[in-house]
Amino acid sequence: MIDYRSKHVNICIRFGQLPESSSNNMAELLACLRGWHVELATAEIEALAPHTKFAAISPRLLASSSQLKTAELQQIITCSSGVQCFLDDYVSINLEHESVEELLEKATQMIRDAKFNGALAVRTLRIDGRINDFSTQSTAGKIGSIAVAEQFTIDLENPEFEIGLIADGGSNIVACGWLVGNFDDSIGTANRRATERPFFRPISLDPRLARLAVNLACGPIDEQAVLDPMTGTGGFAVEAVMMGRRCIAVDMNQAMVDGTTQNIAWALQGQPAKNDYLVVTGDACELPETIENSWHGQISGIVLDPPYGRNSHGSKSHYDLISKTLQSARAIISEDAKLVLIVPIIPDKNDTGEIELLHGQWDELNQLLSDCGTTIIGRWKEHVHGSLSRLILLASIAPLD
Numbered sequence: 001m002i003d004y005r006s007k008h009v010n011i012c013i014r015f016g017q018l019p020e021s022s023s024n025n026m027a028e029l030l031a032c033l034r035g036w037h038v039e040l041a042t043a044e045i046e047a048l049a050p051h052t053k054f055a056a057i058s059p060r061l062l063a064s065s066s067q068l069k070t071a072e073l074q075q076i077i078t079c080s081s082g083v084q085c086f087l088d089d090y091v092s093i094n095l096e097h098e099s100v101e102e103l104l105e106k107a108t109q110m111i112r113d114a115k116f117n118g119a120l121a122v123r124t125l126r127i128d129g130r131i132n133d134f135s136t137q138s139t140a141g142k143i144g145s146i147a148v149a150e151q152f153t154i155d156l157e158n159p160e161f162e163i164g165l166i167a168d169g170g171s172n173i174v175a176c177g178w179l180v181g182n183f184d185d186s187i188g189t190a191n192r193r194a195t196e197r198p199f200f201r202p203i204s205l206d207p208r209l210a211r212l213a214v215n216l217a218c219g220p221i222d223e224q225a226v227l228d229p230m231t232g233t234g235g236f237a238v239e240a241v242m243m244g245r246r247c248i249a250v251d252m253n254q255a256m257v258d259g260t261t262q263n264i265a266w267a268l269q270g271q272p273a274k275n276d277y278l279v280v281t282g283d284a285c286e287l288p289e290t291i292e293n294s295w296h297g298q299i300s301g302i303v304l305d306p307p308y309g310r311n312s313h314g315s316k317s318h319y320d321l322i323s324k325t326l327q328s329a330r331a332i333i334s335e336d337a338k339l340v341l342i343v344p345i346i347p348d349k350n351d352t353g354e355i356e357l358l359h360g361q362w363d364e365l366n367q368l369l370s371d372c373g374t375t376i377i378g379r380w381k382e383h384v385h386g387s388l389s390r391l392i393l394l395a396s397i398a399p400l401d
């Protein structure tokens with residue numbers, strides 16, 4: 001926990017020094033995704049940078065010719081679950097038909113074009129396996145020597161600037177550019193577990209999925225809030241507050257409300273939240289009455305992880321509960337709001353593309369969602385274990401007139 005937060009602060013300070021435009025060339029940006037769910041990570045970066053077009057040059061490497069401000073890149077790195085880092089002004093080769101010498105030539109130009117110099121480190125990252133007959137360490141050393149010839153000094157402990165060298169074993173692409181973010185995966189949500197929180201229940205969502213869902217629903221951080229109408233142990237709410245988002249968490253069970261409050265306080269580590277948040281006891285089917293008026297019309301994202309099977313509360317069916325929750329949310333959401341709904345499904349072992357819900361029928365749920373003013377934008381499956389997967393649905397949801 002402490003490492004996660006303090007290392008991100010370091011990143012911000014260091015990259016605060018990177019000039020807006022680091023070369024004379026047309027800026028080319030490369031995003032490197034974490035490997036746990038590449039499709040979801042792609043959707044997340046598209047949500048966090050909605051005006052930027054990315055094109056995959058390999059499953060985990062997305063290129064863009066858009067110019068994102070350094071602060072925007074930092075925000076994506078700091079709050080995203082699936083984006084590992086960016087290489088700014090990157091150059092690349094494909095070792096199937098290009099040589100390391102060609103990469104070094106391109107890297108020389110990239111370094112020469114930089115409008116800054118100072119203490120530098122070259123960092124390396126291998127993704128999706130090894131590339132035969134290619135050494136990241138030796139290539140990094142050669143890039144370091146080029147940088148020294150161009151008036152940089154090498155400081156591996158406390159560099160002002162970092163060059164990232166990524167070798168993608170899946171595609172044989174090797175890319176190099178000014179590193180924004182970090183190759184150290186331990187600072188990501190992968191190393192934080194819901195079980196570490198003071199209030200844990202088996203229903204608790206994995207932090208990396210919870211964070212990704214909040215980002216899908218809300219996009220870039222702004223003054224709009226995220227609504228978690230059935231917060232349980234606060235899986236979504238903790239992530240939202242840690243990112244500095246405005247957040248409303250509701251649960252009908254007082255123990256869950258107390259537990260979520262405790263989990264948020266624990267995550268904040270005594271620091272004040274960057275934005276206001278509300279954890280409130282109430283019925284998700286009566287959100288306008290449960291949530292203070294001052295929040296109405298200021299909710300741009302809903303994240304919904306409803307109870308199923310034996311966890312289900314009260315006399316309502318699953319569908320009735322989801323339907324009433326969405327209808328009551330529609331009374332208080334803003335224009336252009338989005339919904340992320342998480343539903344347990346039976347694993348699609350033969351990859352048929354069919355959706356088999358653990359409880360109920362997909363057609364029925366699909367109809368219900370359409371009746372509740374939603375339009376599905378994307379859907380993804382996530383493997384949980386041999387007999388359980390999750391369906392993650394992203395939809396637009398229209399406010400009630």
Ligand SMILES: C[S@@+](CC[C@H](N)C(=O)[O-])C[C@H]1O[C@@H](n2cnc3c(N)ncnc32)[C@H](O)[C@@H]1O
Pocket residue numbers: 203204205229230231232233234235236250251252253256282283284285305306307308311312313321
């Ligand atoms: C699957 S759990 C949510 C788990 C949560 N995402 C987490 O990370 O801990 C569903 C929650 O919905 C709550 N719930 C069920 N019906 C509700 C209702 N009508 N209004 C508000 N909360 C409700 C339950 O108390 C339970 O905590």
